[in-house]
Amino acid sequence: MKFSQFAGITVLVAAAVLVSGVFSSAVAEGSYRNIDKVMGSAVVGSGERYGDISLVNGSVQMASNSSARAVSLVNGSIDIRDDVKIKSAETVNGxxxxxxxxxxxxxxxxxxxxxxxxxxxxxxxxxxxxxxxxxxxxxxxxxxxxxxxxxxxxxxxxxxxxxxxxxxxxxxxxxxxxxxxxxxxxxxxxxxxxxxxxxxxxxxxxxxxxxxxxxxxxxxx
Incomplete structure (x- = not known):
């Protein structure tokens, strides 16, 4: 995905969430939960397993021996400790x-x-x-x-x-x-x-x- 497309799609998603008033910080998907936030950071503890992590304004911290699928941010950094497994990581400003x-x-x-x-x-x-x-x-x-x-x-x-x-x-x-x-x-x-x-x-x-x-x-x- 191109940088411009990634940023554009994420902003549109953020707008839709704000308009509808619907917010989900942990949605069950199979045996792993997704994290989806417009405002706020996410912390994945040691040994925890998550699905996709998507943030608009916030950072991600992943402790040792944790895992996630796609980690996608707009404004925020991604801080990963030792022995972590992910599918991918993208951020625009961070x-x-x-x-x-x-x-x-x-x-x-x-x-x-x-x-x-x-x-x-x-x-x-x-x-x-x-x-x-x-x-x-x-x-x-x-x-x-x-x-x-x-x-x-x-x-x-x-x-x-x-x-x-x-x-x-x-x-x-x-x-x-x-x-x-x-x-x-x-x-x-x-x-x-x-x-x-x-x-x-x-x-x-x-x-x-x-x-x-x-x-x-x-x-x-």
Missing amino acids: GIAAGRNLQVSGGLVTVNGEVKLADNAVIGGGVATVNGNISLRSAQVAQDISTVNGDITLAGTTVVKGDVVFKKRGKKKSFFGWGNNKKPTLHIAADAVVEGRIILEQEVKLKLENPAMQAKVVERF
């Missing part, structure tokens, strides 16, 4: 931070915020930001990693099976006019591997500790 051994069957997406994962995350989809950094350590990512205005750090023994992409950025208006001259940085540790390509649609400062990664670089600007 970051995604996780402890060790995160398991995600889908992907992680944020528009305005960073993605920072501790050791040994396994991501079945991709990782994407627009305005934010991506930092992974000894992670496995099955698809692409991408950003527009942010740095990417692949530390430890991280393996990216897809591409690493710095997408083309639009012009950013500064106080003195149009301009956005700060180059983002790509840092790949000596033992980290990108199996796909490193696609640069803008100028990027490269810190490639393994010289073999240089052959992966494709410039498109």
